[in-house]
Amino acid sequence: MSSLANGIESAERGEAAARSKAAAVIADIRDRADPALVRADRVEQLYSQLPLGLAATVVIGVIAAFELHEGRLIELVYFWGGLLGLVVVLHGLLYLGYRNDARRQDNTGQWLRWLGIGAFAAGAVWGFAAAVFFPSHADERQVFLAFLLAGVISGGIPMYAASWPIFAAYAAAIALPFTYVLATFGNRLFAEIALLIPLFYAVSVAIAFRLNGVFVSGYRLRHAYQRQLVELEEARRQIEASGRKLALFFERSPIAVLELDAKGVIQEMNHAGELLFGFAAAELIGQTVKTLVLAKYQPDFDAEWTKLVATRRPLAGLKVRNPRRDGLTVVCEWTVTPLVNPEGELISVIAQGRDITAQLEAERLKKEFTSTLSHELRTPLTSIIGSLQLINAGVLGDVPKDVAELTEVAERNGQRLLDLINDILDVEKIESGKLTLNPQVIRVDELVREAMVLNKGFGDRFKVRFEARGELSPREVIADHKRLLQVMTNLLSNAAKFSPEGQVVEITTEERADCLRVAVHDRGPGIPESFKARVFGRFNQADSTTSRQKGGTGLGLAICKRLVEMMQGRIGFQDREGGGTTFWFELPRHA
Amino acid sequence: MPNRPLNKVCYVEDDEDIQRIVRMALERVGKMSVEIVTDPLRAIDAMKAFGPDLVMLDWMMPGMDGPTLFRKMKTLPETASLPVVFITAKATSRDMEELLALGAAGTISKPFSPKDLPDQLRSIWSKLP
Numbered sequence: 001m002s003s004l005a006n007g008i009e010s011a012e013r014g015e016a017a018a019r020s021k022a023a024a025v026i027a028d029i030r031d032r033a034d035p036a037l038v039r040a041d042r043v044e045q046l047y048s049q050l051p052l053g054l055a056a057t058v059v060i061g062v063i064a065a066f067e068l069h070e071g072r073l074i075e076l077v078y079f080w081g082g083l084l085g086l087v088v089v090l091h092g093l094l095y096l097g098y099r100n101d102a103r104r105q106d107n108t109g110q111w112l113r114w115l116g117i118g119a120f121a122a123g124a125v126w127g128f129a130a131a132v133f134f135p136s137h138a139d140e141r142q143v144f145l146a147f148l149l150a151g152v153i154s155g156g157i158p159m160y161a162a163s164w165p166i167f168a169a170y171a172a173a174i175a176l177p178f179t180y181v182l183a184t185f186g187n188r189l190f191a192e193i194a195l196l197i198p199l200f201y202a203v204s205v206a207i208a209f210r211l212n213g214v215f216v217s218g219y220r221l222r223h224a225y226q227r228q229l230v231e232l233e234e235a236r237r238q239i240e241a242s243g244r245k246l247a248l249f250f251e252r253s254p255i256a257v258l259e260l261d262a263k264g265v266i267q268e269m270n271h272a273g274e275l276l277f278g279f280a281a282a283e284l285i286g287q288t289v290k291t292l293v294l295a296k297y298q299p300d301f302d303a304e305w306t307k308l309v310a311t312r313r314p315l316a317g318l319k320v321r322n323p324r325r326d327g328l329t330v331v332c333e334w335t336v337t338p339l340v341n342p343e344g345e346l347i348s349v350i351a352q353g354r355d356i357t358a359q360l361e362a363e364r365l366k367k368e369f370t371s372t373l374s375h376e377l378r379t380p381l382t383s384i385i386g387s388l389q390l391i392n393a394g395v396l397g398d399v400p401k402d403v404a405e406l407t408e409v410a411e412r413n414g415q416r417l418l419d420l421i422n423d424i425l426d427v428e429k430i431e432s433g434k435l436t437l438n439p440q441v442i443r444v445d446e447l448v449r450e451a452m453v454l455n456k457g458f459g460d461r462f463k464v465r466f467e468a469r470g471e472l473s474p475r476e477v478i479a480d481h482k483r484l485l486q487v488m489t490n491l492l493s494n495a496a497k498f499s500p501e502g503q504v505v506e507i508t509t510e511e512r513a514d515c516l517r518v519a520v521h522d523r524g525p526g527i528p529e530s531f532k533a534r535v536f537g538r539f540n541q542a543d544s545t546t547s548r549q550k551g552g553t554g555l556g557l558a559i560c561k562r563l564v565e566m567m568q569g570r571i572g573f574q575d576r577e578g579g580g581t582t583f584w585f586e587l588p589r590h591a
Numbered sequence: 592m593p594n595r596p597l598n599k600v601c602y603v604e605d606d607e608d609i610q611r612i613v614r615m616a617l618e619r620v621g622k623m624s625v626e627i628v629t630d631p632l633r634a635i636d637a638m639k640a641f642g643p644d645l646v647m648l649d650w651m652m653p654g655m656d657g658p659t660l661f662r663k664m665k666t667l668p669e670t671a672s673l674p675v676v677f678i679t680a681k682a683t684s685r686d687m688e689e690l691l692a693l694g695a696a697g698t699i700s701k702p703f704s705p706k707d708l709p710d711q712l713r714s715i716w717s718k719l720p
Contacts (some may be wrong), residue, residue, distance in 0.1 A: 374653070378680040382702035383608035390612065393618045393706040418702060 014074040017229040035222035040105045041219040042346045043112055045162040048433070050095045053159045054088050057122065060152065061088075061393050067144055068133050076132055091118050108445045115168045119156075123173025126152050130178035133183060149178055150200070157204055161211035168205045169472065175201045256353040262303055262346045268468045272287070276332070276355055278325035289351070292322050294329065309346060312338040319356070370428045377421055423555035427538065430562045437480040437566060441590055444509050444516050445472035447481075451488035452507065458493050463501040466492060469521075473509040476590040477516055487563055487571075490556040491583045498524030499580075515569070519584035521576055535573060536561040559587070566573075594643075597716040601626045601643035603634045603660065604678070604683060605652045612705050613647070621709025631655040639669050645696070646670075650679035650686075661693060674719055676712065678703065 061084045068077050098104055098111050126149060134145050153171050182194035182557050185446035250257055259264055266289055269281040277284075277292060281331050283289060293301045297320070307382035308315065318334040332353040339347045388411035391399060399407070431434040452466045495505040503523045510517040527535060538558045562569040567588040576582045598622050604610050612626045617623045626641040628634045631652045638646060646664070655663075663671040672690040674696035679686065687698045697715035698708055699708070 003646070160639040375680050379606060379609070380700050382680075383612060385702055386609070386616070386705040390615055390619075390705050393620070395615065395706065 003392055010043070031224075032227060033220040036108070037105075037223045038216060038219045039108045039112075041222070042162040042215060046115055046160065046166070047098050047111070049159050050091060053155075054091050054095075056155060057084070057088055057152075060148065061085075063149055064129065064145075067141065068129075068137065071135070074135055080125070080129055080132065083128065085566065087118070087122050087125050091122070094118055095241065108109055111290075112163065112166075116163075116169060119160060119166045119170035120173050121158075121172040126174045127177035129258060130174065131181050134181050141297055143554050148172055153200070153204055157208050160292070161208055162215045163532075164205065165206040171201055171204055190401040197211060209374055220576060253352075255415070256351075258289065258351045258353070260289050260349040260351060262309060262349070264349075266291075273353070276324075276330060276353065277322065294321060294323050308336065308338060308349065312340055312346060314338065322353070328584040330355050331360055362387070366428075367432070372486070373421055378418070379415060381418050381421070385411060385418065387569045388414060407507040419482075423559060426559050427555055427562075430559065430566075435566070437483060439478050439567075441476050441480055442479050442484060443474055443476050444518060445474050447484060447488065448472050448509065448518065454485065455489055455492040455496070456496060459496045459505070462496045462499065464499045465504050466496075467504050467506055469506040472507075473511050473516060475511060475516055478590050479569075479587055480563075483563045484567070487560045487585060488518070490560050491585075494556065494583070495520050495522035495524070498522060500524075511589075515586040515588050517584050517586045519582050521580060521582045523576075523578075523580040526575055526579060526581055527532040527573065536571070593716065593719055595644075597623065597644050597713055598628070599624045599641065599643040600645050600647060600712065601628065601634075601638050601641055602650040602655070603628045604629050604646040604647075604653070605629055605631075606649070609649075613708065616705035617712075620706055621712070623709065631657075631660050634660055635667065635670060637663065638664075638673065643673065645674045645712065646675065647676050647678055647699075647712075649710045650677055658690070658693065661695065665694070674716070677716055 065081045094114055101107060101111070104111060122591055124342075130145065130149055134142055137145065153174055154172050156167055158168060179194050179197045182190045182197065185191070250268075250270050252269055254272055256276045257270045258270040258273055261267055266284045266287055269284055271277075271281075273279075273284075274281055281290075290298055292299060303316075315334070315336040318332055318336065319331060321329050321331050323329050333356045334354075335352045337350045337352075339350060341347050388407050390396065390409045392404065392411055426435070434509055448468060449472070452468070455466060474517065492505065492507075499522045500506055505523075506518045506520070508522045511520065536557050538555055561571050564585045564587070567587055571583075571585040573581055573583045592615060600617055602610065602613055602617075604613070604627065607629070612627050614627055617625045622629070626637060626643060626652050628637045630696075632654050648660060650657040652660075657679070661675055661677075664673065664675070669671070675694075676697045678699045678700060678701060679690075679694050680701040690698055697711075697718060699711055
């Protein structure tokens with residue numbers, strides 16, 4: 001019960017809140033009206049009343065002149081009638097002037113001023129009538145005049161309501177002389193009426209003021225709404241445009257896009273989806289998306305879907321084998337995004353699927369190819385290089401010099417081909433994440449010495465010596481011994497390749513705060529500025545003639561970088577003082 | 592370390608070119624006596640007849656692969672105690688470890704250097720109990 005009551009109460013509170021919110025919005029809207037436009041509307045209102053006012057003035061003026069027409073004041077009545085006629089004519093001209101002003105909207109100040117002057121003049125003419133004719137006429141005429149004056153004051157309220165100061169000026173011009181005349185007449189009753197007239201005046205101005213407020217408020221609302229309507233129209237157009245854009249993205253997208261509701265029922269599917277699954281969109285809309293899930297994966301799908309609906313967390317890179325209408329299957333990579341409204345409700349789920357069947361097939365072929373490379377190419381190379389090595393080692397006795405030269409060329413190039421195959425296999429292994437390391441504790445000085453011994457032959461070929469400079473660190477690192485030797489071999493052979501004959505390649509070790517650095521310093525030509533960014537890239541050599549002259553696949557440093565990083569280390573290089581380059585790598589110290 | 596030098600080596604390998612190279616390397620460089628077997632199914636008989644100090648096995652061969660042959664050798668009294676060295680193009684460290692775990696005396700990966708082969712074998716030989 002209490003929860004129900006609470007519910008009602010909170011609903012009421014909600015309604016009240018909604019109402020006050022709406023009121024606040026309206027107040028806001030009103031503030032957005034352009035004040036210049038509101039004033040133009042008021043001026044228009046004032047002028048549009050003018051012909052009616054003038055007609056009334058003429059009628060009342062004629063009746064008054066007729067009634068006040070008495071022998072002794074005949075000139076004064078004519079004079080007054082002339083004044084009234086002049087005011088009417090001038091007002092008529094004012095009206096025509098206003099109507100013919102094409103820019104009257106912009107000149108509202110001027111037109112308002114003229115109308116104020118005109119109103120005051122009209123009031124003064126009536127005031128003149130009060131001052132001149134009231135004292136000089138008999139009782140009934142005085143009643144007539146009083147009624148007449150009260151009428152023209154009252155009539156001014158609707159006439160000038162759109163601007164209360166104009167009404168105030170107009171009415172004051174009538175009431176002031178009249179009050180003065182009544183007060184000085186010498187009659188007690190008239191003196192009392194004289195007291196009432198300012199009251200009447202005040203009430204009239206107050207009403208005009210209120211009416212003025214109502215008019216202004218109305219005009220402001222009108223303009224605010226007009227502006228709102230314009231903005232709404234603009235917003236509608238923008239929404240329509242972005243809606244069209246979205247629809248275009250959806251329709252023309254080369255990947256399958258499905259919109260699902262919170263239960264997994266397909267709401268929409270684009271053309272790419274039709275092509276991918278072989279279903280027409282109309283066949284799938286209204287069906288559960290499980291139509292596109294293989295039976296054996298449906299329990300997994302249900303679990304994933306429940307999780308998705310509960311967490312509303314988008315998923316990406318989801319690889320799923322989906323059935324097609326023709327019974328074949330396609331492997332798709334899905335991006336699944338739940339759409340949640342500001343209230344936190346799940347509106348729909350957008351699923352975007354890309355057919356990666358061909359890509360997977362290509363990857364499989366690549367794998368097969370590299371495995372072939374590994375086994376089928378190594379075996380004949382074993383025979384080729386082995387045979388040549390036996391000849392070149394003199395196992396078969398001396399061979400003619402020319403033959404020996406050629407067999408050496410053949411052996412060297414066989415070795416180069418083997419290096420390339422090994423490097424490609426290494427890259428493939430690293431990139432497919434299949435390279436596993438055998439971490440063990442390694443003494444850095446022993447590693448450096450071993451690498452120097454292993455690469456001595458290579459150094460001899462380029463007539464370059466490897467030498468340790470300074471004391472080598474006996475500290476330990478944790479790394480894969482074979483792979484770390486591979487890194488060292490790469491750095492040493494690179495240094496030898498690029499050093500001038502007779503030079504020394506120096507190797508140093510350095511103990512740093514939390515790591516050990518091994519550096520290989522050469523006196524080669526240095527690395528061109530333009531090549532520095534690509535040193536550790538694949539198949540990169542600064543000068544492609546180098547690979548032909550000196551061997552090397554351009555993969556070595558890329559492999560080194562990956563290997564060192566896999567061992568939690570860093571690799572880099574810098575220009576060496578006095579020419580040449582220093583390549584270094586750092587590995588975390590073993591405690 | 593065995594108290595005699597390494598002299599007689601039996602090599603089971605289906606590739607005839609590699610057979611020739613290994614024979615040349617072991618005989619001419621290593622001055623060893625070599626028995627080559629092409630058919631792994633006949634390897635056990637050949638070993639019994641030749642009586643080698645050490646056996647070299649190729650991993651991948653038609654009919655019976657190296658590890659299978661090795662396991663079979665372990666079951667026979669005449670061959671169970673023979674040290675076995677595998678020569679393989681399957682060079683992943685996991686493969687190597689697997690072989691050593693089986694009880695192999697050592698592994699040599701293809702391509703190997705024939706002139707260094709006798710030294711490699713002698714080094715493995717010297718480390719035997």
